Amino acid sequence: MLFGLNGNDRKVQMLDAANREVVEAMQSADPVLVDVRSAKSVLPELKSPLVLHAGPPLPFEKMTGPAQGALIGVALYEKWASTPEQARAMLERGEIALDSCHHHNAVGPMAGATSGSMPVLVVQDASSGRTAYAILNEGIGAVLRFGAYNDEVQDRLTWFEEEFGPTLSAALRHAGGVPLKPIMSKALLMGDEMHQRNAAASLMFFQALMPHLVATATGDRLLRAVNFLGQTDQFFLNLAMAAGKIIGDAGQAVNGGSIVTAMCRNGVEFGLRVSGLGNSWWTGPVNRPQGMYFAGYGPEDGNPDIGDSAILETIGLGGMALPAAPAVIGFVGSGSFEDAQEIFQRERGIVVGTQPSFQIPTLDGQAALLGIDVRLVVSSGVLPLINTGIAHRVAGIGQIGAGTVSPPLVAFEQAAKALAGTLAP
C-alpha cells in the first residue's frame, strides 16, 4: 500500500529529514497583513479578463451552481457583460479566462471568485517575504462566494472597491501591518478553530485596527467601516486563509518531503499539493459535507464541497483543531466535546509535527497538529477532517448549513504513488 515509502532505507530517511524541514518552515512562517490593494495592482495578470476561482483548475461548464453564479457576478461587476445571459455566454465561449487562485498566490472561500478590480488582503511572510492574497469577506446573506450576483452583491463589491478597501489600506499602513499569528494564537484560546468560527479573531482584528481606523478615517466613511467590520464575525476567515497560504507555501518552498501543503475544492474535485511534488495537484472527486442544515433545507439541497478554505486544515486548524472550538462541535454535527477530543487523537496519527504557537486550551495547552503526511494518511486510511459551510447547489441562495467533510483518499494515494516514483532508483 505504501509504494515503498515506509521502512528504513536511505531514501525514506531523506524523506523524513525533508519532512522535518517542511514542518520547521511551516512553524517559522510569520504572516502579517500589510495592506489591502486592488488585485490588479498586485497581480498584473488580472488587468485582462481573467478570474481566479477556488480549488484545482476547472472549466466553466463543469462547475457547480454557486461557482458559475459567482463568475457571472464577476463578469457583471467588471462590466465585461451587461446581463447575466451575456456573462454566461462569454464564460461558456472562453472569452473570460479562468484559473485557480492558488496559481496566483491567492486563496478564496467557497467559489473564491477573484478579479482585478477587487481589493485583496496582502499578507506577507515576515520570515521569507513571500506574499499571499485573499479577497475580503462579504459577510452573510446574498454574497458572491455563494453565487449571488444581485444589486446588493454588486453594491457591496463596489463599496469594497471604492471606499472600504482604501479605508482598510490607510489604516493598515498607519498601523505598519497587523501580525496575524498572535491573533490566531489568542483566538484558539477563545473558542475559534478559524474555519467555521472566527468570532474572537474577528473581534481582535477589529480591536487592533480600530485606533488606526479612527486616526485615518472620519465621518460616514469611518462609521460604515466600523459597522461592517463589527457585524462580520467571519471577517477574519479570509485573513486566516491567507495566513494558511503563507504557512503552506513556506513548507512547499522546501521542495522535498511528503507533507500536504495545500488542500482545496472546486465543487467537483478536491486537490492537494505535496511538499516534494512541486506544484502538481493530486485530485479526486469531492464528497458532500455531512452536518446540520438550516430550517427548510436538507442534504438534497447541498452543493458538493467547495472552496480554498481547507488551507486551514492543512495548517492544523478547522476540523483538525475541533476541541479548541466547543461551540462549533454541535453546529457542524460532530457530536459531543468528548467526540471532538477523540477526533483530535485520531487526526494526530496523520501528522508528523505540531505548531507550538497554536495551543488548544481544552486539551491543557497541547499544540495544534502540523504536517499532514500523505504516507500516514494512506497507511492509516484516516483522512483530515474538514469543517465547512454547506452552500445551496443553486447559485445565490447561500449557506444552508454547516458540517464536516473528508477529502477523497484517492488524492492522497495518487500523491503517495507519484512520490514513490520520484524516489525509485
Add this chain to the structure above:
Amino acid sequence: MLFGLNGNDRKVQMLDAANREVVEAMQSADPVLVDVRSAKSVLPELKSPLVLHAGPPLPFEKMTGPAQGALIGVALYEKWASTPEQARAMLERGEIALDSCHHHNAVGPMAGATSGSMPVLVVQDASSGRTAYAILNEGIGAVLRFGAYNDEVQDRLTWFEEEFGPTLSAALRHAGGVPLKPIMSKALLMGDEMHQRNAAASLMFFQALMPHLVATATGDRLLRAVNFLGQTDQFFLNLAMAAGKIIGDAGQAVNGGSIVTAMCRNGVEFGLRVSGLGNSWWTGPVNRPQGMYFAGYGPEDGNPDIGDSAILETIGLGGMALPAAPAVIGFVGSGSFEDAQEIFQRERGIVVGTQPSFQIPTLDGQAALLGIDVRLVVSSGVLPLINTGIAHRVAGIGQIGAGTVSPPLVAFEQAAKALAGTLAP
C-alpha cells in the same frame, strides 16, 4: 448540623418554594448598561465626604494596605486632603465617612473605593427597573483599586471624570443602552469565566459600543477612548460585576429562602447575604488566595482576599464556571482541564438551580450553576470556589498573582443558624 433546615416539614417546604422563586428571579434579571454618570449625580449621599469600599463595613484602621491606600488616593483625588499624610489623618479621625458599596447598590473590585466625582457605570434591570453601579476598570499597573495613588493614578481618574466618562455616556445614550446578558452568554462560549478573564466580553463590548462612539466623539477624544478600551481586557469585569449585583438583588427582592445573593470581602472579613435574611451580613475571616505568583513574589507578599468581585461566583460565574475558561485554569493554579470539570461537578452539589442563558460549551452546553443554598454548603462542607487576583499587601504595588480562594464556612453556618431562628415556632 442543619439546625432543622432539612427534612420535609411545612416550613422547609416553604423555604424550598421561596428558593425556587429566588432562582427564577435571578434567571429573569436583565441587566442593561444604560449610562455612565458622575457617582454623586446618581447617589446624592456621595456629595458629602463619603467613600464606598468593597466588602462588609470595616473601619479604616482595620483595613489592609491596598484598601487604606485606595482611600488615601480618593481623599487626594477629591481634594479633601492635599498630602497622603493629611488624608490618612482625616481617615483615622473619621472625618471622611466610609460605607460598603453594597449599601448603595454598588460593587467595586479589590479595594472598591468609590467617591462622588468618579463616573460610574449605571446598569439597570430591564425586568424590575432596579439599578446597580460600579466604577470604571482602570486597567493594570498603578491603579487605585490596588491602593496606588500616584500621579499616574490621579491623572487617569481625572481623565475618567472629565473626558472618558462623558464620552462613554454619550455613546451609551446614542446606543440606547447595551444589554449585558447576551455579551456574557457569548463570552462563556469564548473562554471567559468573567472574573479572572473578560477578554472576549471586553472585545464584544468594544465592538458593540464602537459605532456609537464614532458617531458621538471625534479626534483625540475618540482615539483616547478607543485606545483605553482596546487595551483594557478586564474592562468588562466591572460591567459583569454590576450585572451580578442586579442578578443577586433580583433574588434578594424575593425576601425569602436560603440562597446566597451576595458574597464580598474587605481584606479582613468575608461577608454574604441570604435571600431570606434581609440586608444582614454573615461574616467570617477571609482566607488567603492560593495560586500562582508573578516572578519575584510569593505567598508572604499577598494581601488577604479582598473585593466585591465574588458577586460573580454568587451568580455562577468565575470559579463556579471554571471549565468555561480553559486558559484561566492554569493561570489560577487549578490544575488540568479535567480537574476543572471535577470542581464544577462538586460545586453543582451546593446550588439549587441553573442559569439557562449561560451555557458552558466545554461541558456540551450544560447551563451554569445558579442559587448557592447555604443549607447545602453547610451540610456538604463544599464551599463556593472564588477566582481572584492576588494583591500585594503593601498599598500600590498592585497585582502579584492570581488564584482561587474559599470563603470561610463559618459565615454560611451563622447564616443557616439565623435562618433556622426565623423559622422556629
